[in-house]
Amino acid sequence: MVNYRGVPKLCSEIQDVCAHEQKQQGNMKRAFNSFQSDSVLRSVPDLRNDFCNFKESNTKGQADGFADALTVWINKPHVINRRLCGSRIEKIIYYTCQNGDSQLQTTFESAVAEVLSKKTLINLNTKEDDLCKEVPSLSTIPEGEGVVIVRGIHPKRDDSHPVVREIICYDATLRSAWFCPVTDTYKQKAVEASRNLCYQLVHQVVNTKPRIIFRVCKTENDNWRSDTEPAESEPVKTRPDQCVSNTEPDDGETVEEGPDSYTSKTEATAEQDTSIILSDIWLTNILLPKIANWSEQKNLETTVKSLRLVRIDQYNTLYNQLKVKYGKKFVECWPEKTDPAKFVYEDVGIATYLLLIWEQERKEKNLKEKQSFVDMGCGNGLLVHILSSEGHPGVGLDVRKRNIWDLYGLETRLKEETIIPSCDSLYPQYDWLIGNHSDELTPWIPVMAARSSYTCRYFVLPCCPFDFDCKFNKKVSGQSSYRCFLDWVIEVGQVCGFQVEEDTLRIPSVKRVCFIGKIRTYSEKEESAIDTKRTMYIKNRCDKTGLKGDKQDFTSKTGSTELSNLDHNHDCPSDSKKLRLEGENPDGQPWTSTFKPRESTERTRNCQHVKKEIKDLIVNKVFARVMESEDAEVRQTEDGRTWHKGGSVPLSEVAQMFDRQVLIEMKSECGGLQTLLRNHNMVFNVSGGKVQLRDLTLSQPFSKASQLGQTKKIKTLLCWFHSHHPDGCPRTKASCLFAHGEEDLLPNEKKTLSNRTVSQIT
Template identity: 40%
Template sequence: MKNEITTKTTMTGESFWQSVQILINKSHVVNKRVWGSKVLYECNCKPVSSQWCLPDQCEKLQTIKNAESYIVYLQKVMRLQQSDKPDSDSFIHVTFSELLPKNYCDNHAVQLICILKDKYQVTFYDVTPENDKQILCPTFSYTLQLTGSQVILKADCDSNSKSFKWLSETVLPQFIKWGEECLNEKANLHFCNESLALVSTDKYYRKYNDLKIKYGKEMVKIWPECTDPSKFVYEDVAIATYLLLLWEEERSLHGLNELQSFVDLGCGNGLLVYILVKEGHPGFGIDVRKRQIWDMFGSDIKLEEKTITPSDVHLFPETDWIIGNHSDELTPWIPVIAARSSYKCNFFLLPCCAYNFDGTKYQRKNSSKSQYMEYLEYIKQLCEDIGFRTDTDRLKIPSTKRICLVGRSRTYSDKEFAEQCNYIQNIINKKDQNCENIWIDEFKSRDPVEKVKNCTQIDKNIIQLIVGHITDYLLEGCMLSVIWCPGKTADINELAQLIPQDQLKALKSECGGLQTLLKNNHHIFKVQSGKVQLRYPKTIEEVERDSQYKKNKSKSMNIKVQCKPCWFYNHHPQGCPLSDNKCSFLHAKS
C-alpha cells in the first residue's frame, strides 16, 4: 500500500543533500534504537537498461560478505552496473549501510540506500538477511524527495504501522529542520562536526560494549556516590574506550610495545583511572577531594588526595599522557603541564566549566557565541600557541559538553624544548614572578572541603521565620472552620516579596534561594511549576508504598516513620488532618 506525505519547505537542493547525509551517517539522532552506522560498501552505478526504474521492494541479502557479493547483488537484483566515471547527473549512488544497535544483544540491520542526484531523491531499502530479525529500521522501502518547495515522503506500507508514524512524525520534520538550519552557516558548521573522528567507530562500538559489560553494569549496582551512576559510570566507560583506542593507534603508528602511562588530574570519582589501570596502562589520579568510591577500588589503583598548584613541583616527566576530564580550574593548565613535563608528553582534555589561569571563572568576550564554544576556541588557541598540534573531536557521552582536545605532537623539535618552556611562561604570565618555581601568582584551587550550599546550613531560626511568613500568607482568608484546608496556591515570586531582604540575602549566599528552602521542607510544601501550596500530610501506608519503589535503587534503605514531630500537628490552625496512628510523623508537641 502506497502512502505519501507532502510538506512545504524553504530548503534548497544543496541543503536537501546535507540532510540526506545526516540521515545516513547520523541515523542515531532520530532513531533511539541505533548507536551508529557503518558503511559496508558504496559505489556509483548506472542502469543496464534505458527502461530501468527503482524497484518498490528489494530482495534480502543472503549474508553480509565482501565487496564482490554486493557487486553481484547490484547486478542481479537491482539491475545496475558499477560506473567509476558517471557521464551525467543521472547516475545512481548506492550505499550498503550497517546499523549498529544501541542494545548490544539486538541484531544488526543492513540498509541499501539509492541516491538519484538528478531527481533530488533518496530511497531506503531494508536488505537485512532474512534470518536476522532486525528491529532497527522499517522493513518496507521509503523515499524522500525534494520537488520545488516541497519534501515528499513515500512509503510502501500500511499507514497505521508504527514505522510509518515514526517516519512521518519524527524523521520527516527533523529532516526538514536539518535542511532549513543548514541554510544558516552556524548550523552548517555544527553539523560538520563528526563524532569519534580520531578513532575507528567500528572498533569503538565493540570496545565500548565489551567494557560496558566488563565494568559498567557491576559498577552501577554498587555505586556509593550521590551522583547518577547511569550517567557517570557509562560516561567514564566511554572516555576510557576512546583513550584506549587512541593509544592503540599511537602504538601502531610509532611501533611502540609498552602501554602508555598516564596521570589524571582532577580525577573525581577515579573510575576512569580504575578502568585504564585494569586494562593494563600504568597511571594514577589526583584530586583535591577524596571520594567514597576510592576505597572500593583496591590497592592497585593509586588515587591521591592533593591540591595541584601549577608549578615545577607538579610536573610528570616520566608520564606519556596528562588527562583532564572535567578538570575545572585546572583546565587551561592541562596542556601547559603536559608541554612542560617533557617533549614526549601528550594530553587529552575534555573542558566543561570555563576557568582562567588564576582559577577565576572565564568571562566570554563575544556575545554572538556561547561561552562554551568561545572557551573551546580559547583553549584550542592556547594549545597551539604553546606548541601542540591540536585535534578536536566529539565524544559519544551522555553530556552536552562533549568536545575534547587532543595534543599528540609538537610544532617544534625536541632540541627547542627548554627555549619553548620559557616562551610558555611568557604566555602564562607577563609580569615577573616572586619565585622561579611558581608559574603564576594567586592561583585559586578548589577548597579541599566542599562547602554545602543547598540552604541546609541556614540558621534554623531564620528558616522558621520564613516558613511562618509563607504559611500565614497561604492560609490568609481561607475557610478554616469545617474541612481541613491546605490554603491557597501562590507563585514563588509572589512569596519572595514577603521575605525581608536580609533573610533573602542569607538564602542566596547559600546558592539556593527560596525555592530550594521550600523543596528542602517538602514535608510541608508542595512546589510544582513555580507554584507553592501546603502539602496534605502523607500516611504511613503512602510512605511505605513509595519506599518499595525506591528499594530497587537502594537495598540498604531503611524507612523510618513517626520519628520526627508532625509540623501540621504543631503549627497548622486546624492541626493535622490524619489520626495519630495514620500520620507518618509523630503527633507530639515540639
Template identity: 40%
Template sequence: MEVLARAALRDPQRLLPGSFWAAVGAWLEKPHVANKRLSGARLTESPRGSRPGGMEAAWEALGSSELRHLLGLEGPGHQAPLEVALRTLLPKSSPPAPAHEMVLKDIVNGTVTFLPLEETQEGKYKVKICNVYQIQLLCTQDKEWSISILLSSPENYISDGILYPKTTWLGSELLSKLAKWSTEIMKREFKSTLSLISVARYSKIYQDLKEKYKKIVKVWPEVTNPEKFVYEDVAIATYLLILWEDERAERGLLKKQSFVDLGCGNGLLVHILSNEGHPGKGIDVRRRKIWDMYGSQTCLEENAVSPNNLYPEVDWLIGNHSDELTPWIPVIAARSSYSCRYFLLPCCFFDFHGKYNRRQSKKTQYREYIDYITEVGHVCGFNVEEDCLRIPSTKRVCLIGKSRTYLMTQEALLDEQRARYITGRQSFNKTASEKRDGLHQIDGFLIATDTTALIGDEEVPQKTDVENVLMSGFLPRGKEQMRNCTSLPQDFVNKVVLRVVQLLLSGSKESPPENTTKWNRGESLTLGEIAEHLDKKTLKTLKNEYGGLQTLLKNNHQVFEVLNGKVQIRDWREWKPPRKNKWHEQAQKRFPSGSFKTRLCWFHMHHPQGCPLVSEFCHYAHGTAELKAPLAVPKTNNVQQSSVASLTCCAQMG
C-alpha cells in the same frame, strides 16, 4: 513502490532541496538520533557509478529490469549515474548483528533508496526485496514541497524493531524527523559526535565495558547518581582506549600508554583504564568512599595539584571535569615532556587565576570557553583536535593535544611564551575597565607588554621566571575537609543521636516504654526546639559543618525522619517502597538484597522497646551474628594478572 506516508512542507526561506539532502545525510550518518535502538552507522561511499566491494550479487540484482522498474529507475529522467554507498547499521546491543544496506542517491530526481542486504549461505549478499524503502522529495508548487516514505511491499515488510523498525515508525517518527530537519537552518556549533574514532569499534567496546563494569552500579557508595557516573566514565574510557589504540598503530608503539588523571574524582575512569592494561594513577584533593572498593591495582592519590607539578615519564594527562585545573593541563603537559599529550573534557568555566570572564557575547558561553581552552593549547604549542563524546551530559566536547607545532629545540622559547600568555590572562582578568591595559596582540593572543624591554631600537622579550609566573596568583586546593558531618568523631555523633532520641521520647504522650502493646516513636520536634536542649560545645561543633544539626540527623537516616524542619523517630513499619519509576529501578540496582544486614540495627540496640520489626523483615542486623560483609566492587579477570605491575607503576609514578 507504494507510498506509506507523506508530509507537506512549506519553504518560505527557499532552503529546499539543499536542506532535504542535509536531512538525508543526518539519517545516513547518524541514524541513532532518530532510532534510539541504534548506536550509529558506518558509511562507505563509492565513486559515482561504481560498485562497493563485496557487493557483486547485490549490484548485479540492480541491473535487473524487474528491480529497476520496482525502484522507479527506468524511463526518461533516470539516465544520470547514481551515488552509491554501503551503510552498516550498528545496534546498541547484540543480538542482532550489524546489518548492511546499499544506499542509492538520485540527486536529480530527489530520491534516496535503501536496499537492505542479507547474506547467503555462500557468504554473498543479495537484496532483501521485501524491506526496500525510499525517501522522496517532490516540489508540488512554488515554495510547496512534500516528503514521502515509500515501501516496495508493505504487506511483506519484516520488522525486528531495531535494524528494521516497524512501518508505523517509518511513516510517523522517521518522516516527521526528516520533515523537521528539511525545514530547519542547521547550525552546527560543535563537531559531529565521535568524529575522530570509528563508531563501529566504539559501539562494540562500549557494550563490552558496560557489561564488564555494570556491577559497580549496585555497590556505588557515593550520593551521586550511579547510573550517570558509571556509564559516563565507561563511555570516556571507551573513547580513550580507541584513541590510544589508534595512536599505537600510527606510531608503531608496542607498550600501552601511561596516564595521570588530574582531579580524578570518584576514580572510576582510572580504575577502568588500569584494568584494561594502561599503567596510570589518579590524583584528587579529596578521597572518595569508593576508592577503597577498587582494590590495590587502582592507584589513587589524595593530594593537591599545582601548575609546577610535572610528569615527565607519563604519556597522557587527563582532565575530566577538572574545574580550575582545566586551563593548566595543556601547560602542565607541554612542560612535562615534549612527548606528553593531553585529553580534556572541560565543564566549569575557569581561567588560570579564577572564574573565566567572557570576552564577547556572540557565541554561547560554552562555545566561547571551548575556544579559549583550545587557544591555551595552541599557545602551549599543541595541535588541538576537537570531538564530541557520546555521554549523558550537555558538556561533552573534548579537546585533544597529541602533537606539537614546534621543534624540541624551541622548548625554552615556547616556555617563555606560555608564561607571558598566563601573565597576560592575569592582567586581563584584573578589572573589566582595564582588561586590555598593558596588553598587546601576538598572533591573535593577548600577551603582557611588561615582559619586554628595549635594547637599542629593538624590543625583545625579557627572560621570564616561568616557575614564579605559574605559581603567581594561583591557589591550589588544599586537601579538602569534609564538612558534611561524616568526618565528626563517631563518639560525638552517637552522643548527639542518643540525646535527640531521648528528647523525642521524653515528651511523648504515647504509651510508656513498659507498655509493649504500642511501639513508641516519640513526638515530633523542630530543629530549633532540639537545638535549645544541646550544650554550647555541641552546637559550636555542629556550626562548623554544612547544614549543622539537620545534616547530622539526615545522615542517620536509619534513626530519624527529617521533613520540613521537623524531626521524628523513623518507624520502619510505615516504610513503603516508592512507586515503580526510573529512580525506583535505580534504587533496586543500587541496593540489591546482598547489601542488607551489613550494619547493626540501631533500634535493636538502643530503643527501650527494641526494633519494631522482627529480624526477618529488618534490613539491618539484629546482633553481630547476623552481620554480613559489605559488597565490594567485583574484580575482572584481567585485573588479577596486572595487579603487581600496577602497584609497581604507582611506586614509580608517585
C-alpha cells in the same frame, strides 16, 4: 528487473579496492560470474522502474531542505532512534550524467557487485583512513550529478542485532534517494541483497505544494508487505498495477511502536531475518514525518558532532564489553553518595574513548607498549581503575580520598595529593595527562603537559569554568558563557603549542565536550621560545592590575599572528626556563601566587549550615505569600473541616522577596533558595519553577523518591502544619504521617527531638 549483459566499469573514485584498474575489472568480472546464478543478485532493483508510491507526507520544505534532511538521516540515524549507536560511511561514489544518460543505475550496480564480491561484510573497507568519513550535505550536489553511498547502520546491542549495510543512491536531478540494504544474515555471515527492504524517498512539488513521497520496491510477486493501514490524511498513491498490499504482521513479529521502534521485540526472529530491522511501519510512521519536518528547518546541522575521532562501531563494541566487565559490578557496590548509574557509566564511556584513542595512536606511531597516564583530580578513581585494568600504567591524584578507593585493590594507584601548578607538578615519565571534570586544574593541564616533556599529550573534559586563578567569566555576544569557556580552553592549548582537537562524548552528562592535544605545532628545538609565550600568556591572565573584570586576551597584546606562527623558527634571546625558575617562579614555587586549589575537606553545601533564624524567616515569608496567592484553593478535610491550601508562586517572585545578602548566603550553600525550600519537603512542593504548599489531603502527597512517605519515617517528625497553619493539619492525628505534638512522637524520637529538623531527612 536488471538484465546484466556485461560488467559495468567502476568509477574512478573506487579504485582504492585494487591497485590497478585492469586487475580491478578482472576481480569485479569474477565477482559477477560467481554471483550470476544467484537469484539475489539477479533481483537487484531497477531504481527508475521498480518502485511504486506507498505513502506521502506534506511539507513546507524545498528541495535543498529535503536534501539536508536526507543527509541527517544518512550521517546520524541515532538522533531519531536511540536503539542505534550511529552509522559508518564506508564508501562515497560520485557520478554525472553524460549526454542526458545518467550513470545512476550502473554506479549502483557496481557498488552492489563490490559488496557482494566479499564473502562477508566484516572486512569491507575497514581502513583507518576512513575513520571519520561522513557524507557532505546532499544539497551541495548540483543537478546533473548524484552520489552512491555504502553505509553501515550499527545497533547499540551489537550482540543481538545485526549491522545493516545499505547502498544509498541520491540523484539531484530527480530529487530522489534510494535505500537498498545489502546485509550479512547475522549468524551465518552470508552476504545477500534484501530486495524486500528497498525504499525510496522523493521530493515533489505539485501545484506549488511540496510533498515527500515514500516509495517501495515491488517484489517478484508485485507485492509489498505492510504492517499498518496508511493514515487517511495521507492517502496512498499507487500505480495501476496495485503494488501495495496491506496485511497483518507475521506471527511472532510484534513491532514496537514509538520513536524507538527500529527492531523487533522478538530477537530470535531478528537473528534469522534482518528484514524486520527495517520495518515499513517504522519507516512510514516515524522516519517519513521526521524527514518532512527536518526539510522545513533552516540551517539544519548535517554533520556528526559526537565521537568524531574514533570509529563508532569500535566504540560501541568496546563500550558494551567494558559495561559488562565493570558497570554492573560497581553500580551494585557503590559506597559514595553520588548517583552510581551516572558516574559509573560516565567513566566507562570516557575509558572506552581513551582506550580507542590510544590504540589508534599506537598504530600510527608503531608503539609497542601501552601509554601511561596521570589523572589530575581523579575523584572516585574509577576511570584510573578501568584504564589500569586494561593494561595502561597510571596514577590518579586528588586532594581527597574517596571511600571507593579501598575497593579497587593495590593494582590501582591512587594518591591523596594537592596539585599546585609549579615545577613540582611536571610528569616527564608519563605519556598523557588527563583532566576529567578537573575544574580549577583544567586550564593548567595543557601547560603542565607542554612543560612535562615534548612528547607529553593531554585530554581534558571541562566542567566548571575556571581561569588560571579565578572563575572564568568572559562573555561574548551570541555565545553561551560555557561555549566561551570552551573556546578559551582551546586557545590555551594552542598557546601551549598543541594542535587541539575537539570532540563530543556520549556520556550521561550535560558537559560532554572534550579536547585532545597530542600533536605539537613547533619543533622541539623551539621549546624555549614557545615557553616564553606560555609564561607571558599566563602572566597576562593572572595580572589583576587594570584588568580586573575585563581580562585581555593574549592575542590582543601580542597580535593575532602570534598563535598562528607558533611553529615559526626563530631564536629567542631569553631562556624561558630561567624566566620561570629565577624570576617570579623559583624552583618548586607556584607559577602564579593567586591560584587556589580545591579544599581537601569537602564542605556540606546543601543549606544545612544556614542559620536557623534565616531558615525560619524564609519559610514563614514564603508560606505567607503562598497563602495570599490569587489562585489560592480550598480543600475539604476528611473530618469535614475547611483547609486553605493557598496557591502557587513563581520562584523568580519568591527571590524578589528577600534582600540580596540573604540570597548570597543561600547561593554560597549550593543551589540557593530553591534548595532550602526543597529541603522543607514537608511544607513545600517545588516543581515547574513554582512553589506551593504540600497537599496533605491527597492519599499520596509525596513522591516515591521522598523518604517522608516511607513507613519507617511515620511519627518521627513534628507536623509543621499542625503547629503553623491557621487551619491546622488537614489530616487527623491518627492518619497524619507526622506527630501532632511531642506526645505523638515515637518513644525513641522524643529523646532526640531537640537535635532534629525537617530538612535532615528530605
